[in-house]
Amino acid sequence: MSKPFFLCLPGSVRRASSNALLLRQLAAEMADFADAAVYDKLGDLPIFSPDREGPATPAVISDLKAQVARADGLIIACPEYVHGIPGGFKNLIDWLVSGDELYGKPAMLVHANGHGRGAFLRTQLCEVLTTAGVALIEPDGASIYLVSKPEAEIAACLATPENRQLLSMAGRKFAARATARET
Known part of the structure; x- marks a missing residue:
């Protein structure tokens, strides 16, 4: 039996995005039981x-749709901009909402800005995703405080045994729940 495939969607186009770094570490921690790829074309998407x-x-949109359709689930890490969803990430969702790629797709949210930050984003993102038909089964998959840290410090923080275990456990729990929905 092949491993499930999860598409990781960072909500930021910043080169050293803490959200993308978090997703890359999560994908690495899931390697024993799942295949996970971090989507890196958010900045290339035209306005919907x-x-x-x-x-x-x-x-680029056809490719995005194909990747989402192929995925057994989505893992999303998105920053909060002005108490809301960043325009680029909302644009990604807008491109997907008229098709059937998102409908019923299991999803997990992970956060690079713990300590209760990002509550406005989570509320809005949950509303938008569920309205689009996403099956949000892990709205708080994992949270690690990474914002406002330099890239090297983020990498060191993500590499600690505690955070690696946190990410592995969150990924394992999500993979089990996402794939159980399909059987």
């Missing part, structure tokens, strides 16, 4: 327009 759907769909 219904006029560009169907035959006019840009190749």
Whole structure:
């Protein structure tokens, strides 16, 4: 039996995004029991327009849709901008909402800004995702405080045994629940 595949969606395009770094570490911790890939084309997505759907769909959007459709679940790490979802990440969701790629797709949220920060984002993201048909089975999968730290410090923090175990356990729990829904 093959391992499940999870697509990790960072909500930031910043080069040293703490969310993307968190997702990369999570993917590494899941390697024994799942395949996970971090999506890295968020900044390449054109602004959504219904006029560009169907035959006019840009190749980068067709690729995104194919990756989401192939995934057994989604793992999302998104920053909070001005108490809300960053425009680029909302744009990604807008491109997916008219198709069936998101419908019923299991998802887990992980957070790079613990200590209760990001509550506005989680509320909005849960609302938008469930409205789009996502099966949000782990709204608080894991939270590690990483914001405002330099990239090397983030990497060191993620590499501690405690955080590696936290991420592995969150990933294992999500993988079990996501794949159980399919059987």
